[in-house]
Amino acid sequence: MTEKPTMIQALNRALHDAMAADESVVVFGEDVGPLGGVFRVTDGLTATFGGNRCFDTPLAEAGIVGVAVGMAMNGMRPVVEMQFDAFAYPAFEQIVSHVAKIGNRTRGRVRLPMVIRVPYGGGIGGVEHHCDSSEAYYAHTPGLLVVTPATNTDAYGLLRAAIEHPDPVVFLEPKRQYFTREELDQDPVPPIGRAVVRREGGDATLIAYGPTVPVALAAAEQAAAEGRDLGVVDIRSIVPFDDETVTAAVRRTGRAVVVAEAPGFASVASEIAARVSERCFHHLEAPVRRVTGFDVPYPPPKLERHHLPGVDRILDAVDDLQWDET
Amino acid sequence: MSEPMRLINETGAVVGDGLPEPEVLLDGYRALVLARRLNAQAEALVRQGRLAVYPSSHGQEACQVAAAAVLADTDWLFPTYRDVAAIAARGVDPLDVLMMLRGDWHCGYDPLATRVAPQATPLATQLPHAVGVGHAARLKGEDTVVMALCGDGATSEGDFHEALNFAAVFASPVVFLVQNNKYAISVPLARQSAAESLAAKGAGYGMPAVLVDGNDLAALTVVLSEAVARARRGGGPTLVEADTYRIRAHTNADDPSRYRTDDEVDEWRPRDPLLRLRAHLTSTGALTPEREAEFAAAAEEMAAHVRAGMGEETALDPAELFAHVYSTPTPQLREQAALLAAELNEVRS
Numbered sequence: 001m002t003e004k005p006t007m008i009q010a011l012n013r014a015l016h017d018a019m020a021a022d023e024s025v026v027v028f029g030e031d032v033g034p035l036g037g038v039f040r041v042t043d044g045l046t047a048t049f050g051g052n053r054c055f056d057t058p059l060a061e062a063g064i065v066g067v068a069v070g071m072a073m074n075g076m077r078p079v080v081e082m083q084f085d086a087f088a089y090p091a092f093e094q095i096v097s098h099v100a101k102i103g104n105r106t107r108g109r110v111r112l113p114m115v116i117r118v119p120y121g122g123g124i125g126g127v128e129h130h131c132d133s134s135e136a137y138y139a140h141t142p143g144l145l146v147v148t149p150a151t152n153t154d155a156y157g158l159l160r161a162a163i164e165h166p167d168p169v170v171f172l173e174p175k176r177q178y179f180t181r182e183e184l185d186q187d188p189v190p191p192i193g194r195a196v197v198r199r200e201g202g203d204a205t206l207i208a209y210g211p212t213v214p215v216a217l218a219a220a221e222q223a224a225a226e227g228r229d230l231g232v233v234d235i236r237s238i239v240p241f242d243d244e245t246v247t248a249a250v251r252r253t254g255r256a257v258v259v260a261e262a263p264g265f266a267s268v269a270s271e272i273a274a275r276v277s278e279r280c281f282h283h284l285e286a287p288v289r290r291v292t293g294f295d296v297p298y299p300p301p302k303l304e305r306h307h308l309p310g311v312d313r314i315l316d317a318v319d320d321l322q323w324d325e326t
Numbered sequence: 327m328s329e330p331m332r333l334i335n336e337t338g339a340v341v342g343d344g345l346p347e348p349e350v351l352l353d354g355y356r357a358l359v360l361a362r363r364l365n366a367q368a369e370a371l372v373r374q375g376r377l378a379v380y381p382s383s384h385g386q387e388a389c390q391v392a393a394a395a396v397l398a399d400t401d402w403l404f405p406t407y408r409d410v411a412a413i414a415a416r417g418v419d420p421l422d423v424l425m426m427l428r429g430d431w432h433c434g435y436d437p438l439a440t441r442v443a444p445q446a447t448p449l450a451t452q453l454p455h456a457v458g459v460g461h462a463a464r465l466k467g468e469d470t471v472v473m474a475l476c477g478d479g480a481t482s483e484g485d486f487h488e489a490l491n492f493a494a495v496f497a498s499p500v501v502f503l504v505q506n507n508k509y510a511i512s513v514p515l516a517r518q519s520a521a522e523s524l525a526a527k528g529a530g531y532g533m534p535a536v537l538v539d540g541n542d543l544a545a546l547t548v549v550l551s552e553a554v555a556r557a558r559r560g561g562g563p564t565l566v567e568a569d570t571y572r573i574r575a576h577t578n579a580d581d582p583s584r585y586r587t588d589d590e591v592d593e594w595r596p597r598d599p600l601l602r603l604r605a606h607l608t609s610t611g612a613l614t615p616e617r618e619a620e621f622a623a624a625a626e627e628m629a630a631h632v633r634a635g636m637g638e639e640t641a642l643d644p645a646e647l648f649a650h651v652y653s654t655p656t657p658q659l660r661e662q663a664a665l666l667a668a669e670l671n672e673v674r675s
């Protein structure tokens with residue numbers, strides 16, 4: 001491919017390569033077969049691997065996830081697609097009560113190597129129910145791994161790692177970045193559970209994941225022009241959480257802002273801020289700030305720009321980090 | 327149950343007994359003309375970039391019109407995203423209906439005043455609500471009937487099953503109208519159900535069920551009127567499966583060439599609900615060129631109203647984001663509203 005791939009193509013390649021490598025990998029969901037998914041992430045899989053390996057199901061998310069549980073119990077590695085964030089909710093009972101718990105309930109005798117892919121987040125002008133940031137529901141549920149890539153290389157690598165993992169993974173795809181074209185490095189596969197420093201910076205650390213990573217990088221870029229040196233950490237694995245990388249980055253700068261799109265109350269951003277405060281207290285020059293979506297249902301398309309954390313709101317929070325007092 | 331109930335066939339010929347009165351059919355035809363025009367207008371607005379997205383009911387207008395026409399003012403309609411024309415047929419201003427798809431707000435009309443529930447996007451989730459509205463009416467001693475719409479795909483959801491079962495057990499005054507348009511985005515009916523028909527599912531709930539030609543307004547009117555009358559007199563719910571077809575793509579974002587042939591679509595074109603009713607009413611003399619011109623003029627007037635309304639930029643107040651989340655905004659929401667107001671002030675000054 002001469003043109004750089006989109007994130008969709010990176011994910012598609014990961015599915016393709018995983019299916020070629022291991023015939024127990026099966027892909028199913030709504031419209032994932034001949035259509036190739038509404039976003040084309042599963043494009044070509046039915047044609048290449050046949051209708052037993054990639055297939056459309058009846059329109060029933062609880063059924064899709066529940067059937068995946070049974071298939072995983074019987075030696076397969078299901079990778080299921082929830083068409084949009086909010087359309088995974090009918091499957092919530094299966095995910096929370098069964099996917100997350102079976103390993104623990106059976107004292108580890110039954111492991112569920114399955115992946116639930118969920119396109120999530122806003123910024124695409126979608127009508128309601130197509131833009132939710134649902135990560136906190138999953139992250140709050142012990143037993144689920146929760147990852148979210150921010151680059152095409154991570155999209156490929158984390159999906160491969162998720163499919164190979166013995167435990168269930170909720171794989172959150174930032175649909176705002178679906179069409180971003182970037183180099184794709186297929187090797188080595190990043191391990192689940194490691195954050196990554198995307199930009200070194202000495203003055204303060206921006207902590208982001210998924211759709212807010214590019215926003216944080218843009219904010220750091222603008223801050224640099226204004227003479228302030230911001231680092232950016234990409235969490236990419238919400239569960240398990242990489243305290244080590246995050247703590248080290250914040251200790252270097254003494255200031256931190258967590259940036260996430262989801263409503264801030266009782267959120268993943270809150271968890272990160274709390275962990276950083278506990279671990280870095282003696283290194284902090286200012287309280288850890290959160291810049292998040294407002295505590296409102298996702299807005300209609302024409303108002304979403306007011307809701308989403310943008311560069312200005314991030315830089316305002318950075319300005320608030322008690323610079324005068326040091 | 328294998329052949330759908332039909333009163334007027336594709337050529338306009340009467341093939342069954344109990345045809346509605348000519349005036350009823352003429353009113354119905356007028357509503358079909360308006361519904362078709364509304365679909366065409368909304369599709370055009372999408373092409374011009376003035377509507378974000380439009381799931382067209384082109385080809386399904388008979389279901390849309392009949393679902394609204396058989397209801398009394400005090401009854402309720404529970405529509406999906408595809409049922410813009412049904413809501414308009416109930417008398418709601420199309421501009422208010424299109425507000426969601428225009429991106430201004432999630433629901434542009436007052437459900438309590440119009441007795442039309444907000445359009446449901448998460449599939450089948452509105453069906454238990456419809457049962458609840460009906461059940462409450464019964465408990466209050468009102469004779470309200472609820473018309474609940476969904477597609478063939480939605481019948482696979484758990485909420486569909488739970489709603490129908492509840493309604494049957496409580497003899498709730500609900501008519502479930504499934505518009506079987508053969509596809510759920512790309513997934514054909516055969517992947518949704520192995521039953522002989524979707525109407526066949528009624529037996530499992532202990533509820534009467536009818537399979538009807540969904541492109542025959544006369545048949546739909548008779549079947550739905552009967553179901554509404556039964557519900558109103560306490561006879562409980564009915565499942566109606568309307569055999570129809572989605573002529574357009576799922577939405578403008580969809581590429582149907584990936585999952586169906588043009589030939590298949592072409593087979594359905596002659597079964598169009600407008601063509602057959604026009605043929606019938608013309609042959610009986612009920613539809614004169616004057617009436618036809620009158621209906622076309624009414625449709626053009628409606629379309630002009632929609633275009634004009636869409637041309638105006640609505641003034642949206644970002645502060646509204648915080649206004650309706652709770653009956654009284656929480657202290658935290660008031661803080662967040664102040665933050666946004668300060669940001670916007672800064673931008674302006």
Ligand SMILES: Cc1ncc(C[n+]2csc(CCOP(=O)(O)OP(=O)(O)O)c2C)c(N)n1
Nearest residue numbers: 087408447448449477478479480509510511
């Ligand atoms: C719970 C849920 N899952 C998935 C979707 C995504 N989706 C939107 S429309 C659609 C197909 C619906 O088909 P059907 O019920 O037959 O209605 P139609 O669109 O044909 O009118 C799907 C899968 C959704 N809206 N809600």
